[in-house]
Amino acid sequence: MSDKIFQEKIDAEKKIEPKDWMPEGYRRHLVRQISQHAHSEIIGMQPEGNWITRAPSLRAKMILLAKVQDEAGHGLYLYSACETLGVTRDELIQQLHDGNAKYSSIFNYPALSWADMGAIGWLVDGAAIVNQVSLQRTSYGPYSRGMIKICKEESFHQRQGYEIMAEMAKGTPEQKEMAQDALNRFWWPSIMMFGPQDSDSPRTGNAMKWKIKRQTNDELRQSFIDKTVPQAEVIGLTIPDPELKWNEKRGHYDFGEMDWEEFWNVVNGHGPCNKQRLAHHKRAHDNGKWVRNASQAYAQKQEKILKS
Numbered sequence: 001m002s003d004k005i006f007q008e009k010i011d012a013e014k015k016i017e018p019k020d021w022m023p024e025g026y027r028r029h030l031v032r033q034i035s036q037h038a039h040s041e042i043i044g045m046q047p048e049g050n051w052i053t054r055a056p057s058l059r060a061k062m063i064l065l066a067k068v069q070d071e072a073g074h075g076l077y078l079y080s081a082c083e084t085l086g087v088t089r090d091e092l093i094q095q096l097h098d099g100n101a102k103y104s105s106i107f108n109y110p111a112l113s114w115a116d117m118g119a120i121g122w123l124v125d126g127a128a129i130v131n132q133v134s135l136q137r138t139s140y141g142p143y144s145r146g147m148i149k150i151c152k153e154e155s156f157h158q159r160q161g162y163e164i165m166a167e168m169a170k171g172t173p174e175q176k177e178m179a180q181d182a183l184n185r186f187w188w189p190s191i192m193m194f195g196p197q198d199s200d201s202p203r204t205g206n207a208m209k210w211k212i213k214r215q216t217n218d219e220l221r222q223s224f225i226d227k228t229v230p231q232a233e234v235i236g237l238t239i240p241d242p243e244l245k246w247n248e249k250r251g252h253y254d255f256g257e258m259d260w261e262e263f264w265n266v267v268n269g270h271g272p273c274n275k276q277r278l279a280h281h282k283r284a285h286d287n288g289k290w291v292r293n294a295s296q297a298y299a300q301k302q303e304k305i306l307k308s
């Protein structure tokens, strides 16, 4: 098959499956994006995992525990989707540990209070859903199908976060202040999750041509802002952007400029928690070596029994 026939298939909205012919650039683009997405889910367990033992009630603890377990599941679907492109899980983890694979910038910010569990669910999962709903229509079959399942769980995550924020916002003045403080710290990093502006995004051209991405970074960011501003108004919290204003003509909110220097610093490994997140992942991976060895030995033993 040639690039031309491949592109015709994409343009006809046909899904590409693991055994189909694909250009090497398409395969590499997907391995990069899907593995970064998988790493984000797994590293994303850390800021929330940190609060499981300190949840304020048994109900809150059970919900948070379930959410963090869901993130592990999302990581596993995504690693599996990535492995269909001819790369092994070990190689992907090694790329993360060597600093050659990225994960979402948002997880390099600390979770300082219980209200941050609300802000993460509401804003971070909210941003993730906007992106992932769009990715349900991505051209690579296993990624697209993974996204459909992930989105179902992600909407529950967004609601649990919004519930925490709503409860705190109508609580004592101190609780409302905690909720506002969490919103102040997580707002800008959340809208940075959508990546650089379209004019500075080197990957968007091919991603749109190959229908890996169905909407650009700026389109998705705008859609998230339009959805989220009214939600903040309902619970009486203020989005920390003095330039935020409804634009009747555009039918969208106008918003202020992001701190792009901060964005690239965090993306390139110099955010507040980059070192800590990676060190924790390496430690957990090393500690889990005996489990991987044991399951491998068990599988080999089973194979021997089946052959004998």
Ligand code: BYC
Residues within 6 Å of the ligand: 032, 033, 036, 037, 038, 040, 041, 042, 044, 045, 071, 102, 103, 104, 105, 106, 120, 124, 125, 128, 131, 192, 193, 194, 195, 196, 200, 201, 202, 203, 204, 207, 217, 267
């Ligand atoms: N953070 O040309 P661009 C979740 C990188 S987690 C870090 O626009 P692209 C959850 C980008 O990778 C949800 N890096 O690239 C879990 C590229 O680097 P390389 C995570 C970023 O790929 C637990 C370079 O900058 N979601 O749901 O077209 C708890 C140039 O950018 C970021 C996904 O991963 C960033 N924010 O667009 C709660 C979604 N932005 O590889 C929630 C899947 C950009 O060229 N990924 N970079 O060195 C995507 O949709 C796209 O990859 C992005 C970036 C929109 C993120």
